[in-house]
Amino acid sequence: MATHRMRMGDGRVEHVSSEGLRADILAGTEDAADRGGIPTITEQERDHLFDLFAYPGRIVGVEAGREVVLSDDGVAGSLYTEQGDSGVGVPVSREQAIRLFERAFGFDTIELGHADYSFKPVKPVVANEQQCMESVLLATIIPVFYGAMPNLATYARPDGPFGNPSDLMPLGKIDEARVAQMEAAGACTRDMVYVGRKMAEAGADGLDFDTTASAGDAEFLATLLAIEELSANTHLSIQVGMAAEFVLGMHGEVSYRGERLAGLYPHKQVKLVEQAGASVFGPVVNTNTRMSTAWNVARAVTFVKACSEVATIPIHANVGMGVGGVPMCETPPVDAVTRASAAMVEIGRVDGL
């Protein structure tokens, strides 16, 4: 019986039979369909996934001519940052790292970001970030984003001035927790708009809201309101990358333009992001470390295909460590990454990654 080398969601290698591989692909797409209330991928698409995973070669790629645009969330930092950002600690500056990604590595777009990759800590040093952006823009050709996370949690005590919902809710103080989240969301929106306007002044091509809604529905609302303001009043092209596959209901009653935010999956998230005025949406589908990469990729492309089918703006799926079917491990294996990459384009029908 033929067996296939298979990465698990935590990166370790196992071997599966052809029957097992097909069963994993079917189970993955059915899990996404059940959770999201969306169609499974077709039998033909499942066969294509089988071929990708059964192919014995180390790496795979999309059919020539189907290449897509690459955007990122601080990828230049992987050259000079430390382990926590998967960085390799090479002593190059941010400007040098960006030049390397443009001229040596063939990137289509690039992003400048601060080491403390959230809007709140950027605000007091934004002039430093502006001059770095200006320096980068002088010498680069590809579009340059400024990127940071809304990161609403940094506004709660002890790091910020507002009540901490994670402290309040276990005490049964639900109303107080909700009030604290909305107060924090207001401050978060103001900071994002402030930094966005400064980056527009510096000439940035775009702004990337990365890991959006990491603290739940109130953070998603804060981001949507910032997008509204910046897309209406600046030239910035706005990209929104999500934190997880569905929006956590930390507040539970937050809505935007009549749509309750808690529990939304990517195919509904994208419609709100479009309404707010963003140019690119980056859906996230979380990796289950106990399941195979085939299961995870089948599940991820099912969510992303449903999102892509309803979208009117470009979709750049997140396919990094622990998302989009990629294993959750410090050195992502290229066999799994390239399979997730190709599947996201050819089945997920994305416009970029």
Next chain:
Amino acid sequence: MGVGDPVGMPMAHVLASGMGGIRTAGDLVARMQLHRKMRIPEAKAFVAEKLGVGVADLSDEVLMREVREDLDIGVVTAMPGAARGLAAKARIARLLGIEIASVEILRRKLEGD
């Protein structure tokens, strides 16, 4: 994209699915996605028409190297005299019929606004 070490993440995606940046026409297609919210088929068709090439040619490194040099919109190799940085972007803005913010800032500085 996402987090990962340079070989395991960005390099893997570049080789598997990426357009190739200024090695090809990746930056130009990206600009149409960002500036006009075009999805990939529309963005590729728009850029191909502007460059006078076929859609499938946009990610052909050999052909696009010549096209970019002929149009002087920036080439990946370090060629003396070729447009770089803002100069290349100014030419790209004119070619694609878009406004690029950093180019507009330079233009305003030159015009004394």
